[in-house]
Amino acid sequence: MRHTKHFLFFSLLLLIKQPIVAATELDSAFIERFAKTYLAKYFPSSDDEKVRISIARLDPRIIIKPCKIPLTANIPEKSGARNVNIKISCDESIPWKIYLSAKVEITKAVLIAKNTISQGDKLDESNIELAYIAINKIRGEKLTDKAIVFGAKAKRRIGKGKTISKKSICLICKGDVVTIIASSNTFTIKTQGVALSSGNINEQIKVKNTRSNKVITPRIKAINQVIIHL
Known part of the structure; x- marks a missing residue:
């Protein structure tokens, strides 16, 4: 009776382990999805940039062996180029690896x-x-x-x-009439001027004060507005 219990116990363990072994069976579709997931993390999309990834299909003649541990992926040669190679590895005692090519388009x-x-x-x-x-x-x-x-x-x-x-x-072009804002901690003065050069926001340009005829180099604050801090 004791031996029968041991036999049943070990038989149950074998039955429990069977699905885990089956889950490690790999095919080309799984490998391709695994590679695409890895690349999506390696080349993340954002609000400013979009990433489109296309994985090349594996040669159907390639035999993919089972792997009882998690697969790993990496790009052997660091590259920001459109065409990359991904290495998928199984690092068991008898290791194996597969290379896939992919196209990465970043916009x-x-x-x-x-x-x-x-x-x-x-x-x-x-x-x-x-x-x-x-x-x-x-x-x-x-x-x-x-x-x-x-x-x-x-x-x-x-x-x-x-x-x-x-x-x-x-934002302000040469010849534009602009408002000159002279600002300090205690007061602000506004006057008119003419742009002697062109520029964009926060850039310094030359401006001629139409009242004093003095040439100053304020920064562009907005359309037709420049500011100089006293």
Whole structure:
């Protein structure tokens, strides 16, 4: 009777372990999902950037062995490129590994021209919008905040679909009449001036005070407004 109980006990243990062994059986679909999940964490999306991941299908002739421990993944060569290789490994006593290739497309939200903007045109909802552009096609610093550029003028012609940069616009342009705000801890004085150079928010430009004819270098505060701290 005692031996019978031991036999039943060990038989029960074997039955309990069977599903765990079966759960470690792997196929190409599982490996591909595992690789995509890893890449999604390696290249996370955000409000400013979107990531699209495409995993190449495994060669159906590859035999995938079971693995009784969690799989690991890594990119052997660190890369921000569009094409990457992922290594999937099983680090058991008899280890194995599989390599998969994937395409990673990262796009960034930047301001572009809805239609052709002529030199001198003001930027607003009618002619600019946010669009996601592949980062490998973006050159230099591009603007992403509509609030910063609304009311600014195009310094040169901007073609339809082209990105908006600081070099292509000016919040205050040379020749504009501006309000000069001279500010201290105790008082604020306002007067008029003429911009002698062009610039954008928080940039310093040359301005001629129309009352004193003195040239000063205040910072741009807003459209047609500059400020100098006394």
